[in-house]
């Protein structure tokens with residue numbers, strides 16, 4: 001039956017973990033997949049999540065189906081976290097929102113909704129580079145994919161002029177995907193002043209802003225700072241779409257809890273969008289899983305737990321920032337050829353090191369250090385026990 005099914009390539013990010021697992025060296029380091037690790041290199045269950053688990057376990061609620069659009073308490077709290085309680089679309093009851101299977105599911109629903117209902121050309125513009133999965137998600141939903149400039153190899157920074165020029169050159173009314181904060185894979189974000197310029201251009205060109213926010217709080221340690229772009233665009237009157245994930249900021253990766261929201265013009269428009277979201281979701285998975293959404297709403301509905309959670313997110317962000325500092329210092333101390341300032345200026349889970357594919361291969365072969373071939377490292381994989389070894393190995397690889 002499947003004689004003509006060709007074998008496909010493995011996921012370039014998840015494939016790194018396979019190679020890491022097969023390596024027997026005690027010194028091996030996995031800097032591939034973007035999942036947080038604590039100072040001992042272990043997965044981290046947030047203390048507030050443990051408390052919420054206890055509360056839920058004691059309450060032992062039933063396991064009935066959720067509505068198609070998910071747990072209403074959860075979507076309300078998720079929207080308030082991203083947009084702010086006093087945000088106009090929320091107050092004016094014109095935000096259509098549904099729970100999703102984490103950020104990936106939000107992207108899938110968002111792109112499928114646009115493929116079905118967007119009145120303009122069904123082309124989505126993604127940054128170069130972008131999270132690898134953005135491309136197949138968009139294509140599988142039936143959108144055409146084009147890209148805009150984002151990364152400048154020379155400066156290992158943002159190619160803001162190229163980005164602006166490409167977004168200006170896109171036909172009026174194009175769909176523009178923007179990473180709300182902690183751009184994956186580069187770790188480079190526009191500044192607040194640059195976001196303001198981007199908002200003007202998007203408005204002038206009547207483009208549709210499609211925000212992917214997978215790292216709120218995780219980037220800077222500050223929920224508000226990380227939501228700046230989204231909230232600024234809202235203030236400027238954009239009718240954007242927003243994908244949210246609680247994988248990183250609550251460490252709920254495998255619980256698959258996220259949301260997608262559409263800012264509408266009126267409550268009446270919102271009701272129509274809501275109805276089409278249900279029509280889209282029903283044949284996909286009927287309704288979302290309940291447990292993760294209950295965990296998030298248990299935390300966000302309690303002012304005390306929310307306060308504790310904010311400290312925990314900041315703790316994760318700060319540990320990563322500290323590792324950036326230590327990695328930078330060690331690379332400089334070892335007289336590693338090149339300029340390494342970007343390690344410190346980049347934010348979020350990842351650093352785009354500038355290492356070349358051959359150097360990445362050499363790190364795997366000679367030092368049992370695993371990362372994607374684009375030179376991206378997950379900063380969370382570094383800790384006090386391995387950061388010096390990593391810096392020494394990079395230094396050797398660069399010196400050749």
Ligand code: PLP
Nearest residue numbers: 102103104131184212214245247
């Ligand atoms: N968007 C970006 C930019 C990501 O980096 C990720 C992965 O971490 C996601 C979306 C989706 O992740 P998840 O489906 O685990 O929420």
Ligand code: TYF
Nearest residue numbers: 011013014032033034133184
């Ligand atoms: O970029 C990363 O590493 C994270 C995690 O298919 C991830 O976004 C990677 C690949 C994938 C799903 C999640």
